[in-house]
Amino acid sequence: MSVTPHMAVALQDRFLRDLPEMAVRWQAETPPDARLLVLNGRLAAELGLDPAWLRGPDGLRFLVGNLVPDGATPVAQAYAGHQFGGFVPRLGDGRALLLGELADEHGHLRDIALKGSGPTPFARGGDGLAATGPMLREYLISEAMHALGVPTTRSLAVVGTGRPVQRDTELPGALLTRVAGSHLRVGSFQYAAASGDADLLRRLADHAIARHYPAAAAAQRPYLALFEAVVGAQASLTARWMLIGFVHGVMNTDNMTISGETIDYGPCAFMEAYDPETVFSSIDFWGRYAYGNQPAVAGWNLARFAETLLPLISESTEEAVGLAEESFGVFHTRYDAVWAPGMRAKLGLSADAGAAHLIDELLALLKAGRVDYTSFFRHLGRAARGDAGPTRELFDDTAGFDDWLPRWRALDPDPESMDRTNPVYIPRNHLVEETLSAATDGDLEPLERLLEALTAPYDERPGLQRYAAPAPEDFGAYRTFCGT
Secondary structure, X not given: OEOOOOOOOOOEOHHHHHOHHHEEEOOOOOOOOOEEEEEOHHHHHHOOOOHHHHHOHXXXXXXXXXXXXXXXXXXXXXXXXXXXXXXXXXXXOOOEEEEEEEEOOOOOEEEEEEEXXXXXXXXXXXXXXXXXXXXXXHHHHHHHHHHOOOOEOEEEEEEEEEEEEEOOOEEEEEEEEEEEOOOXXXXXXXXXXXXXXXXXXXXXXXXXXHHXXXXXXXXXXXHHHHHHHHHXXXXXXXXXXXXXXXXXXXXXHHHOEOOOOEOOOOOOEEOOEOOOOOOOEOOOOOOXXXXXXXXXXXXXXXXXXXXXXXXXXXXOHHHXXXXXXXXXXXXXXXXXXHHHHHHHHHOOOOOOOOHHHHHHHHHHHHHHHOOEHHHHHHHHHHHHOOOOHHHHOOOOOXXXXXXXXXXXXXXXXXXXXXXXXXXXXXXXXXXXXHHHHHHHOOOOHHHHHHHHHHOOOOOOOOOOHHHHOOOOHHHOOOOEOOOO
């Protein structure tokens, strides 16, 4: 139902107008008993939305897609994707809807979309619904990532639907209202390229340029400039993941955005004991998306993106391939430009002199000792102030660290900058599970408490000590699931 809400919400339908072949008009299901579980008031304000209105009956109907502003047209987006290396030519929003685009307080367009709003023609036999736990998980971790300075889709709200969802057991249902720079993916380009419609592919590329990289339009080769811009954005993003120990878990091409934002918080988790082979996803049997593989997988996905753009880059396939291969060098340059200074900042070092060898040596020590990654770097700030005790206690065998420590101290690390770089609080896996279990049972207080810690991750505060501690030994090996 399209009506004008009491608070005017100016949603645009630019994606539908530009790319009707990739959009299916659809309507969100009406939840039998909608109840707001959590609302992101700060994000609402950034979007020019009144949090008080969103908490009211009309706002709640807007958040679940049942009150559609005049001029908006909800659509399910079409896309393809490589899933664990295998190409699927038709995926699309099986349980998601793009409500429309909204200009934020800075004039930037942001997608407002739903997740868990019912099946669409892309649902492939699924029920199109979502359970409370996975939706709150995305809210928690996406907001933590934002607070950590990592480009990400955001979560505006999670609404309980009052409709049970059948998974392994019956669970309470919920849907997420998600905000993104856009939902354009590498898989979007794969869908357009696979269609064989050259005009559609060009319009999609032009849409992406106008939305995200307008400077590319003035380049001698605009579509090559688009490729370079996406490569640079994704290289930077992947480096940021590596710096904080984040494991995405499902880096399929349909989960790689053109904007360079993190998207899809299904089987993701934060690494605790440092190990490049860390895998959390229950279905990643071969470690394709392990922590240490993420830069290589990002590169592989971007090569798939390049393949879709070749006809736009040059009429000569040979020339297009050569230009794309040359442009791909941006990945390594941009990745190193983020990762290397980022690691130096974690160590409190402003200069490169001697840092590279120290970093390599340190990571080997952390791996050998299975040392908690986040705790180590946060405690190391105290070691820079002269108190190395808490850091040494993280090692069973301290000989290697004791040899490394004075050589690092000789470079005069800055402890204050380390405290601004190394978080105290991350979404610890045991805390996330504890919080989601409580929320599934109807207790939202642990969620609010955890959000309090995660949204100010660098500020150590009394009373929040347990949110900085690694998982207890009896927590065991951690596995995550896609939440579908």
